Each structure stands twice: as structure tokens, then as C-alpha cells.
Amino acid sequence: MTAPDDLHYTRDHEWVRLQDDIATIGITDHAQEELSDVVFVELPDLGDIEKASPVAVVESVKAASDIYAPVSGEIIEVNTDLVTDPAKVNTDPYDGGWIFKIRVSDSAQVNDLMDAGSYTAMVS
Amino acid sequence: MAATKGSQGQVDKPHHRSHSRDVSDVLKLSPLDDEHRDLGGRMVPFAGWEMPVMYDSIIKEHQAVRTGCGIFDISHMGQIFVSGADCEKWLERLLTNEVATLEPGEAHYTFLLNEQAGVIDDLILYRLAEENFLLLVNASCIEKDLEWLNENLVKGVVLENESTEWAGLAVQGPNAPEIYTAITEGRTLPARNHIDDLVHEGNRALVCRTGYTGEDGFELFCPAKVARTWWRSLIAGGATPCGLGARDSLRLEMCYPLNGSDLSPCRTPLEAGLGMFVKLEKGEFTGSSVLQSQKEEGCRERLMAIQLDEKGAPPRPGYAILDTEGKALSVLTSGGLSPSLGEGIGLAYLPKDRVKIGTPVLMEVRGRRLSATVVKKPFYRK
Known part of the structure; x- marks a missing residue:
């Protein structure tokens, strides 16, 4: 399993890529391995969102998993490619498999998240 | 991310070895347990056992069975042997399908019912010899099947539960027959719904042309100690290891019922649409009068x-x-x-x-x- 150094991570296995005030969010390589066979992603509605509230659902053949907002802000974009190709979450978790983007209310929020080293230690 | 809903009551989020120590104490382990873990199997609790739900991908394992060959560990299933001079008549009164139509070496699907014609278990009945039968039963039902069978036991019938002594493998898919032939130096599988009771390299093996996937293939039962040898040689011969997840998706595509989900003691085989395995014309059996009136009045x-x-x-x-x-x-x-x-x-x-x-x-x-x-x-x- 991989965990790129430039990302931030949650205990719930989401990753966050912060560019200026835009956070791109997906699930980690470890999470997609655990789920396997992602067959459906329920994308969030655009709009304001509070940190830790459930926003999306990733369904594998065997189970459904809630995705929580890792930061507060406004959901400004969702990855509509996942509607027709949900398996991108498996094949390309950190790039083509991103799920949604949040314009963060305060960039300092990511300081509460884990770095790659801590996340890797948590799941291994 | 958090798992919220598994598709089987017992199965939640797959977990790895390090997380499963706490349940291993109470769950039974297959004789192939180490093999599953070495292959990266995601072990989950199922019917009192810890079994692989998948190795890598349920979808890939599913496709392997539909297009090539898959191998499932079914060691959790129960083997109850029934013998004695009166065993055919006795089974006839307890099971829905017509036992008398089975020749030695033949098998069929059948139901064990309660007095209300509710399903206690669905099973495969194999006739090994004139007065020797094997009931292949669901893992979760072994105890209640035995309880029911013992309550109804008569003189001249001997029951032997050998579930712990036997391991089981389901080898399913269009390539299953040729893999079997290749690894047994030229043996061929018995015909559909037939069973070979044979000795292979010094150990007994029951090889049955039956399955739960809708594909050609066989189910093989052997003493637990030789399960590993069969498992490894079938995989070396080209069979893909498959878990309970693919077993479930394969059987669901075929509308084969899962006991405890689609079948229960509150539902009859007629309600389940499985009347072809119920022979009301054979005479009285447990639940037959309820089924007769259900047939007349409609479900x-x-x-x-x-x-x-x-x-x-x-x-x-x-x-x-x-x-x-x-x-x-x-x-x-x-x-x-x-x-x-x-x-x-x-x-x-x-x-x-x-x-x-x-x-x-x-x-x-x-x-x-x-x-x-x-x-x-x-x-x-x-």
C-alpha cells in the first residue's frame, strides 16, 4: 500500500490534497484495498459542509462505507467520472479516483490531520 | 471511511490476521486456514467458522468461475452419514425429494422440513450404496439437523456426524473437468449429480459432480489431513482461489437460495419456488400435508x-x-x-x-x- 508524502490523512482513511484553499479528497490505497471492487460512489451535493459529517458513500461488492468530510468548508466540485467508472477508486486512488473538493474555511484545519508517516504507522 | 452495511448478516468489514486474534478463539478454523492467510484471504466469521470472504477481488474470482475455474474451501459444511437396513424408508419420511429414485452413486437436492413444512435445512443427499447415504448440510445447520434427525431416529438407522473429520473443496467452472483429469493422472469426473467414492493416493475421496455456482465442476470431500495436498495441486493445475463473496454472487445470479436468508423455518420450499425438489406423490413425509394444501390453495x-x-x-x-x-x-x-x-x-x-x-x-x-x-x-x- 502507498501513502504519498504530500497528502494529509484521516483516521477514517481519507486523504486530503491541499492546494491554496482547495482540498481534494479521496480514500487511501489501504482503504481501497480493504474494500476491493468499488462498484458505486454516491457523490455529495455541492454546498456547505461541517467537518466529520458523512458526505459520500463508497460501495464495494460486499459493503457500503461512509465517507466523512475531513475539513469544514464548501463542497465545490465532485468527480462525476466515478458515476460511470467507480473502479477508478481502486485503480487510481490518489489521482483519478478523487471524490470531491472542498473550499476550506480555514487552511489550518489540515494541521489536525496525519502526515503520511503517521498514517502508514496506523494501518500497518 | 467506515463500514456500515455488509451483505450477509455475519459478514461485516473484512479484516486481516492482526485484527482477528480475538475471534479465532471461538470460531472454528478450516484445515486450510494457513493456506488462506498465505494467499492474502480476508478472513471473516461465517456460520461459526472463520473463512475467506475473498482474496483479492470478488469480481475477479466470480469471473474466474464463469470463464475458467475457481476453487472454494467448503470445509465448514457438514457431513452426516446415514446407514442401516431401514435408512431409505426413514429418509423418505424426512426429506422432500424422492429418495427411492436415487441409484447408488447418485445425488440430488432436497429439504429437511419441520411439521409446518418450514425449511430446517436444504441439503444434497448422496446415495453411496444401497444402504449408505451422505447428507451434505449447511455449516450453520449441523446441530439443529442432528437434533431433528436424532429426535426422529428409529431402530435400524445409524447416524454418524463426521463433519469435523472431512474437509471439502468446491472446484467450479468450465475448466474444472480437465483440471481434475490432469491432477489425478487421467481420472474423469462422474456424470452430473453422480458421486465417485474412491481412494486417491491412499486416502478416501468423495468426488461429486455437484455445485452452487451454475457452472460445471465438482465438490470433493477428503479427510482433513489431505485437504492441503488437494488444494495445492488443484491451484497448481489452474484453479483460482475464491472466497465466500464470489460464492454468494455466483449462487445469487443462479437464484440458488441461501439458507438463513432466502430459506427459513417459516418458509416452505413451495413458497421459495423450489417445488421441483418436493415429491408430494411419493407418500407422506414431514410437512407433506401442509405442502399439499399449500399446493391446492396456492402460496x-x-x-x-x-x-x-x-x-x-x-x-x-x-x-x-x-x-x-x-x-x-x-x-x-x-x-x-x-x-x-x-x-x-x-x-x-x-x-x-x-x-x-x-x-x-x-x-x-x-x-x-x-x-x-x-x-x-x-x-x-x-
Whole structure:
């Protein structure tokens, strides 16, 4: 399993890529391995969102998993490619498999998240 | 990310070895347990056992069975041997299918019913010899089957539960026969629904041309100590290791019922649409009078196949089925994404006025009502 150094991570296995005030969010390589066979992603509605509230659902053949907002802000974009190709979450978790983007209310929020080293230690 | 709903009651989020120590103490382990872990199997609790739900991908394992060959560990299943001079007549009074039609070396699917004609267990009955039968039963039912059989036991019939001594492998898929021939130096499989009781390299093996996937193949039962040898040589011969996840999606595409989900002590085989395994004309058996009147009056509910008309999240057991006005009709007893069709499929008991093929219904999938249709069984045809 991989965990790129430039990302931030949650205990719930989401990753966050912060560019200026835009956070791109997906699930980690470890999470997609655990789920396997992602067959459906329920994308969030655009709009304001509070940190830790459930926003999306990733369904594998065997189970459904809630995705929580890792930061507060406004959901400004969702990855509509996942509607027709949900398996991108498996094949390309950190790039083509991103799920949604949040314009963060305060960039300092990511300081509460884990770095790659801590996340890797948590799941291994 | 957090797992919220597994598709089988017992199965939640797959977990790795490090997380499973606490349950290993109470769950039974297959003789192939180490093999599963070495292959990266995701071990989950199932019917009192810890078994692999998948190795890498349920969809890939499913396709391996449909197009090549898959191998499943079914060591959790129970083997109850029945022998004695009166055993045919005795089984005839306890089981729904007609035992007398079985020649030695033949097998058929059948039901063990309670007095109300509810399903205690669905099983395969193998006739090994004139007065020697094998009941292959569900893991979760071994105890209650034995209890029922013992309560009804008569003189001249001997029951032996050998479930712990035997391991089982299901080898399924179009390539299964040639793999068998290759690894046994030229043996050929018995005919469909037949069983070979043989000695292979000094150990007994029961090789049965039966299965739970809709594909050609066989189920092999052997002493637990030689399970590893069979497992490894079948994999070396080309069989893909498959877990319970693929076993479930394969059987659901074929509309084969899962006991405890689609079948229960409150449902009869006629309600489940499995009347072809019930021979009312053979004479009286446990539950037969209830079935006779149900046949005459018609079932109030029938287990039907339902397919989603639109793309959406996969159906799961427990999801509501509604009529097109939104009135609740039933809940899914089984459900999932069909890997072969790429569509959501499920089974539900529907009232008799909704069982016509083509009846439109709604399925409530995570708060959304998706349109679905009652379709002909099975979902998948070659």
C-alpha cells in the first residue's frame, strides 16, 4: 500500500490534497484495498459542509462505507467520472479516483490531520 | 471511511490476521486456514467458522468461475452419514425429494422440513450404496439437523456426524473437468449429480459432480489431513482461489437460495419456488400435508427474482421492495451487484398478486427509490 508524502490523512482513511484553499479528497490505497471492487460512489451535493459529517458513500461488492468530510468548508466540485467508472477508486486512488473538493474555511484545519508517516504507522 | 452495511448478516468489514486474534478463539478454523492467510484471504466469521470472504477481488474470482475455474474451501459444511437396513424408508419420511429414485452413486437436492413444512435445512443427499447415504448440510445447520434427525431416529438407522473429520473443496467452472483429469493422472469426473467414492493416493475421496455456482465442476470431500495436498495441486493445475463473496454472487445470479436468508423455518420450499425438489406423490413425509394444501390453495407469497432497471448502489439484504405507489411489499432476502450482468439483483418474497414476470416494483436503496422489475429466474444464463 502507498501513502504519498504530500497528502494529509484521516483516521477514517481519507486523504486530503491541499492546494491554496482547495482540498481534494479521496480514500487511501489501504482503504481501497480493504474494500476491493468499488462498484458505486454516491457523490455529495455541492454546498456547505461541517467537518466529520458523512458526505459520500463508497460501495464495494460486499459493503457500503461512509465517507466523512475531513475539513469544514464548501463542497465545490465532485468527480462525476466515478458515476460511470467507480473502479477508478481502486485503480487510481490518489489521482483519478478523487471524490470531491472542498473550499476550506480555514487552511489550518489540515494541521489536525496525519502526515503520511503517521498514517502508514496506523494501518500497518 | 467506515463500514456500515455488509451483505450477509455475519459478514461485516473484512479484516486481516492482526485484527482477528480475538475471534479465532471461538470460531472454528478450516484445515486450510494457513493456506488462506498465505494467499492474502480476508478472513471473516461465517456460520461459526472463520473463512475467506475473498482474496483479492470478488469480481475477479466470480469471473474466474464463469470463464475458467475457481476453487472454494467448503470445509465448514457438514457431513452426516446415514446407514442401516431401514435408512431409505426413514429418509423418505424426512426429506422432500424422492429418495427411492436415487441409484447408488447418485445425488440430488432436497429439504429437511419441520411439521409446518418450514425449511430446517436444504441439503444434497448422496446415495453411496444401497444402504449408505451422505447428507451434505449447511455449516450453520449441523446441530439443529442432528437434533431433528436424532429426535426422529428409529431402530435400524445409524447416524454418524463426521463433519469435523472431512474437509471439502468446491472446484467450479468450465475448466474444472480437465483440471481434475490432469491432477489425478487421467481420472474423469462422474456424470452430473453422480458421486465417485474412491481412494486417491491412499486416502478416501468423495468426488461429486455437484455445485452452487451454475457452472460445471465438482465438490470433493477428503479427510482433513489431505485437504492441503488437494488444494495445492488443484491451484497448481489452474484453479483460482475464491472466497465466500464470489460464492454468494455466483449462487445469487443462479437464484440458488441461501439458507438463513432466502430459506427459513417459516418458509416452505413451495413458497421459495423450489417445488421441483418436493415429491408430494411419493407418500407422506414431514410437512407433506401442509405442502399439499399449500399446493391446492396456492402460496400467499413467492420468492421472486428482482432486477434493478437503473444503475445505482448495489441492492443489499433488508432493502425494502415497494409497489409503484410506494406501498411496502417486502424486503430483500438476498441482494447484490451481479458481476456477470453489471446490474443490481435480489430475491424477495412477494405477495401472490405481484409475482407475474414483468411486474414493476420499487427498490429502496439507501433512501432512494429505484425502479425494478420482477424477472424470470435465473438472472444469469450462459
